[in-house]
Amino acid sequence: GENVEQHPSTLSVQEGDSAVIKCTYSDSASNYFPWYKQELGKRPQLIIDIRSNVGEKKDQRIAVTLNKTAKHFSLHITETQPEDSAVYFCAASYGGADGLTFGKGTHLIIQP
Amino acid sequence: NAGVMQNPRHLVRRRGQEARLRCSPMKGHSHVYWYRQLPEEGLKFMVYLQKENIIDESGMPKERFSAEFPKEGPSILRIQQVVRGDSAAYFCASSPPSGFSGNTIYFGEGSWLTVV
Numbered sequence: 343g344e345n346v347e348q349h350p351s352t353l354s355v356q357e358g359d360s361a362v363i364k365c366t367y368s369d370s371a372s373n374y375f376p377w378y379k380q381e382l383g384k385r386p387q388l389i390i391d392i393r394s395n396v397g398e399k400k401d402q403r404i405a406v407t408l409n410k411t412a413k414h415f416s417l418h419i420t421e422t423q424p425e426d427s428a429v430y431f432c433a434a435s436y437g438g439a440d441g442l443t444f445g446k447g448t449h450l451i452i453q454p
Numbered sequence: 455n456a457g458v459m460q461n462p463r464h465l466v467r468r469r470g471q472e473a474r475l476r477c478s479p480m481k482g483h484s485h486v487y488w489y490r491q492l493p494e495e496g497l498k499f500m501v502y503l504q505k506e507n508i509i510d511e512s513g514m515p516k517e518r519f520s521a522e523f524p525k526e527g528p529s530i531l532r533i534q535q536v537v538r539g540d541s542a543a544y545f546c547a548s549s550p551p552s553g554f555s556g557n558t559i560y561f562g563e564g565s566w567l568t569v570v
């Protein structure tokens with residue numbers, strides 16, 4: 343089955359700086375890569391996703407890049423703000439019936 | 455459009471009791487997934503269901519755990535004879551009927567189970 347590795351487990355950045363979270367996946371058949379943000383005690387919320395037919399996608403301060411050859415994808419957050427503090431999860435799927443496989447999460451801390 | 459609805463939000467059970475967690479998918483969604491999240495850990499897939507069918511239960515423990523999604527009513531995750539290690543947040547998610555071909559899944563608010 344699919345295996346997703348996520349790094350770093352904790353990331354602390356100064357407010358206004360950029361944050362980058364990286365994930366690798368093992369199954370070359372995977373074709374869908376969402377990112378979820380989870381605040382303490384809350385549900386995971388989809389913030390951005392990318393499919394394997396594109397290499398990059400942007401939504402305001404958030405962008406995701408995908409390198410299919412290397413089997414890795416990254417989340418980029420620019421001009422970070424205090425409300426960006428949360429745990430971020432990457433995930434991968436090939437569209438099969440076994441659901442999304444999640445990384446272990448990155449705790450992003452925005453320092454004022 | 456109401457989101458994925460889960461109840462109860464918090465549940466306390468003594469060791470050996472049964473826990474029942476309910477999930478109603480988003481309107482128009484017919485695919486339901488259950489995930490478990492242990493404290494300070496990621497989300498682990500448990501089971502994928504469609505109406506009256508279990509499609510994939512490869513992530514669910516073979517004993518004490520069961521899930522169903524009846525023709526009428528919510529999906530139910532049932533944990534029999536709970537143990538302390540079952541304490542976790544259980545998230546339900548749903549996706550549209552076109553299937554899980556990379557479609558987005560939406561999570562409910564979760565059910566926090568505490569076993570004492």
